């Protein structure tokens with residue numbers, strides 16, 4: 629059973645949905661630059677994000693999280709599958725429609741220091757999306773600008789300064805104001821706090837939560853850090869090597885993780901009801917190359933619960949294991 633079908637029964641209020649989405653990056657070699665192989669960064673991913681929720685996307689570095697986020701926003705063209713936004717199939721929409729969709733879907737990156745144009749001041753940075761994506765007049769843009777800086781706790785005297793004059797946390801506030809300026813309904817936040825000190829991280833997460841409530845925002849929140857995911861997410865999707873391993877409501881995922889990969893990731897996170905040290909599962913080695921992923925279950929080369937041939941020959945599908953909880957493993961019990 630695909631995830632799409634398991635979830636459709638429970639909820640029809642999906643703002644964003646993926647159906648078997650793929651994103652391959654071609655590898656070209658030789659002097660003729662012939663297409664010889666592909667980096668299968670995202671390889672058949674189905675899920676949905678419901679209006680107003682925060683869906684966490686977690687997994688080790690290189691698992692395809694950023695590629696999936698950008699593909700869902702149509703910043704990258706999918707290689708296969710379908711993408712739906714608010715019920716509309718946006719997989720191959722026109723450039724014109726895509727530009728309109730930029731208002732509805734905005735992205736915040738990990739490193740605002742490099743994503744914010746150093747030659748623009750704060751006022752220009754925040755108003756730029758309004759100038760390029762809306763037909764709002766100057767008065768409306770200015771009013772929105774002053775609203776936004778108050779919203780994200782910046783001062784009026786910051787407006788004429790350049791982004792490098794700010795701390796990482798303040799730069800992320802500028803990036804958030806910029807993303808919010810055009811009134812999007814969906815924000816993809818790609819490791820938005822990963823470059824910040826822990827104390828600043830909490831402030832930015834709280835700000836994002838307040839803004840979500842105020843503007844009824846839907847978040848796709850990407851992070852490799854499970855403690856951040858736990859803080860902010862309603863549901864969590866665990867990604868491994870281009871595929872989803874497990875999706876569940878956040879409390880279920882943290883209390884009763886089913887997939888060996890999720891369990892291994894969680895073993896590295898301190899928990900209140902910590903299991904004994906000898907129950908810890910160590911995640912050995914690194915993520916294999918997405919150019920030539922392992923056969924069968926992609927996790928089999930690192931799985932400590934490996935149960936034999938079936939793991940190497942058959943790719944497990946996401947199966948329902950409980951309320952809104954799906955897991956792709958031949959041996960989840």
Ligand SMILES: Nc1ncnc2c1ncn2[C@@H]1O[C@H](COP(=O)(O)OP(=O)(O)O)[C@@H](O)[C@H]1O
Nearest residue numbers: 653667669688689690691692693694695696918
């Ligand atoms: N533009 C690109 N061209 C080629 N390979 C890419 C490109 N972007 C990402 N990749 C590869 O795709 C895989 C997934 O990357 P990414 O989506 O950045 O993972 P994550 O965000 O989980 O760390 C990695 O192997 C990465 O090297």
Ligand code: SF4
Nearest residue numbers: 925928931939957958
């Ligand atoms: S299918 Fe097999 S290798 Fe894959 S996670 Fe489950 S037990 Fe491990």
Ligand SMILES: [Mg+2]
Nearest residue numbers: 693694695818
């Ligand atoms: Mg990434």
